[in-house]
Amino acid sequence: MTERRLVVDHMKLSYEGLFNVSELYALIYEWFKDKGFDTREARNQEHVRPTGKFIELELLPWKKITDYARHVIKINIKMLNIKDAVIEQDGKKVKLNKGKINIVFDGYLDTDYENRWESKPFYFFLRTLFDKFIYRTYSTQYEELLVENVLQLQSTVKSFLNLYQYEYGAMRRPEQLKL
Numbered sequence: 001m002t003e004r005r006l007v008v009d010h011m012k013l014s015y016e017g018l019f020n021v022s023e024l025y026a027l028i029y030e031w032f033k034d035k036g037f038d039t040r041e042a043r044n045q046e047h048v049r050p051t052g053k054f055i056e057l058e059l060l061p062w063k064k065i066t067d068y069a070r071h072v073i074k075i076n077i078k079m080l081n082i083k084d085a086v087i088e089q090d091g092k093k094v095k096l097n098k099g100k101i102n103i104v105f106d107g108y109l110d111t112d113y114e115n116r117w118e119s120k121p122f123y124f125f126l127r128t129l130f131d132k133f134i135y136r137t138y139s140t141q142y143e144e145l146l147v148e149n150v151l152q153l154q155s156t157v158k159s160f161l162n163l164y165q166y167e168y169g170a171m172r173r174p175e176q177l178k179l
Helices: 021-035 121-134 136-169
Strands: 003-019 041-049 052-059 062-064 069-089 092-111
Touching (some): 003 069, 092 136
């Protein structure tokens, strides 16, 4: 059975203001593609409410490091009260979304994900010894790489959202927003 070790636990990111939902999706998927992750969408729900849309997205991308270990990054995105907004910038109308985003990042290191060491008790025993004494230095390196990847992804998303805040939020007066 796959052993899953939690390396990054509930790293949170919150944002409220103007952004573009489709560009946020594209940014995240492009980042995973560039880093060699295979993406899997565990949940994608959208509910329309009187206060605005509620969107919940859970992604479970994974990347094979070796035949024995892989990285899994779990991203849970909740968007609350999403409404359409039209902004006028340089004489052009720009369609954006306005609302609140909560993103939670988790990072897991899966070992023996193909269950090769589970077929016989002796193999399981060897695997335990192997993990404890021989493979520990490699596991530590893989954990550090996973933490670096999660921090980089969070930084990329945060920069993307702060760009909208700077470009559209701080420079605009509330009366210029048309909802």
